[in-house]
Amino acid sequence: MNRPIVGIDRAVLLVVALALLVLGALLLLWRGGVEIARDVFAHADRRWYQLAPQQVWWDWVIAGVAVGALILGVWLLLANLRRHRLGSVEVDGTDELGTLTVNTGQVGNAVATMIAQHPAIQSASARAIVDRGRRTLRITVVAEPDVSLDHIRRIAANSLRDVDIALAGANVVTQLFVRYLPARHN
Secondary structure, eight states, rough: OHHHHHHHHHHHHHHHHHHHHHHHHHHHHHHHTTTHHHHHHHHHHHHHHHHHGGGGHHHHHHHHHHHHHHHHHHHHHHHHHHBBBBOEEOTTTTTTTBBOEHHHHHHHHHHHHHHHTTTTTEEEEEEEEETTTTEEEEEEEEEOOOOOOHHHHHHHHHHHHHHHTTTTTOEEEEEEEEEEEOOOOO
């Protein structure tokens, strides 16, 4: 997820949370008989609330709020669900004759395949993404429960060196996640 979307998500969450907190606190204080809350609700004109739905502008306001909320909701949903994939990146070797690029997803898949061939490894997969503005190659290794983390690091070390060579100059961060299978109980 990139930073602008995270910022917008947090801003929307902050506004909604503050509105709910203020409304909830006000209702609790009113229910508890606190004078300040009673004064706030005493200033409300009940007749206005009864007559507002009968006004000409009411339907337009409700429609506008509904359409605005729908657009904001769909936009936030799509922005948060959109995958931020990293495609090809420019690597060392680019000069005035041309640009040298490498597909990070293919490099990651090749590395995951090499790691997965080891008998201690159940499977391995890779994803090339943009995570918070950083180009990242994320390799996930699924290992048997009795394999030590140091052993997995040794298995992955050569492959990760190959990644560094393949993506030299591309400024791509490589992450290695290890997930252990549950222990089998007999």
